[in-house]
Amino acid sequence: MNHSPLGNARVAVLGYGSQGRAHALNLRDSGCHVVVGLRPDGPSWQRAKAEGFALATPAEAVREADLVAVLTPDMVQPVLYREAIEPNLKPGAALLFAHGFNVHYGQIRPRADIDVVLVAPKGPGALVRSEYARGRGVPCIWAVHQDASGHAREHACAYASAIGGARAMLIQTTFKEETETDLFGEQAVLCGGASALVQAGFETLVEAGYQPEIAYYEVLHELKLIVDLFYEGGITRMLEFVSETAQYGDFVSGPRVIDAGTKARMREVLGEIQDGTFARNWIAEYAAGLPHYRRCKQADLDHPLEQVGKRLRARMAWLDAPADATPALKKAG
Numbered sequence: 001m002n003h004s005p006l007g008n009a010r011v012a013v014l015g016y017g018s019q020g021r022a023h024a025l026n027l028r029d030s031g032c033h034v035v036v037g038l039r040p041d042g043p044s045w046q047r048a049k050a051e052g053f054a055l056a057t058p059a060e061a062v063r064e065a066d067l068v069a070v071l072t073p074d075m076v077q078p079v080l081y082r083e084a085i086e087p088n089l090k091p092g093a094a095l096l097f098a099h100g101f102n103v104h105y106g107q108i109r110p111r112a113d114i115d116v117v118l119v120a121p122k123g124p125g126a127l128v129r130s131e132y133a134r135g136r137g138v139p140c141i142w143a144v145h146q147d148a149s150g151h152a153r154e155h156a157c158a159y160a161s162a163i164g165g166a167r168a169m170l171i172q173t174t175f176k177e178e179t180e181t182d183l184f185g186e187q188a189v190l191c192g193g194a195s196a197l198v199q200a201g202f203e204t205l206v207e208a209g210y211q212p213e214i215a216y217y218e219v220l221h222e223l224k225l226i227v228d229l230f231y232e233g234g235i236t237r238m239l240e241f242v243s244e245t246a247q248y249g250d251f252v253s254g255p256r257v258i259d260a261g262t263k264a265r266m267r268e269v270l271g272e273i274q275d276g277t278f279a280r281n282w283i284a285e286y287a288a289g290l291p292h293y294r295r296c297k298q299a300d301l302d303h304p305l306e307q308v309g310k311r312l313r314a315r316m317a318w319l320d321a322p323a324d325a326t327p328a329l330k331k332a333g
Contacts, residue, residue: 014036037056100143118175138168140169201219
């Protein structure tokens, strides 16, 4: 008997990267009938084959599917939809995304006769898989963009359950909210904001005459401890574990670095996400062959912070140590 929350549905997973592999494995272990849709004979094809999946081209996988999970990079999805999904997805089937970018910004306009849903685990694919294997799960957010069958909600929640999300938490959202908050978080805080803050801190110390190695440890290396504390218990836990000196510095200097002007610029970033400016610029950049993207990426890779860090990390044997060998938490600051 099939105990999958998706019943006897046939699920096509398009893509076998970090999220695609995790979803496919978890779905299969939950009793789903899974076929992985990939370009033949690529590295992902070989890996999925070695892990025992039924394989097909994307078009072939879609043709037989009741639910299609699109887990490829954002910028390849519009062509994938036009060439493999739209002409082959049967009426009444469900189309699922893990990020709402292309639907929200109109790069994919789904057929009216299908359900369109979103399920986004709030963690990387490796964590989605490892937590599932431990009998736990990673929280998922989910949304319905189009409910042609009258059962789109059930399809989304069943999929989230099958990849382990219901073991932790399911939070309902919209394609708009997921897309805009995800992009803002990446740009203003997680990637853009954090990277720029670390680089500026490193440059400030080095320009003042301090050793680059010392600057690296103070503004980048030790950031992991603080982020881990945030992750485990928010700002409350961070304040519990850092020294009173560090706390006082937080209180008097944090608002000077991240001030009202910073927040105003964050609002500008959010505004460009909301009005589509960022999406239009990114789509145009991709279509042009990524010239600005490549220049910016190379500048980050060439930054002195990265050169110093590479030398120092080569001496950090613990970076390759098993997770359970991590030293006990110590006070910071």
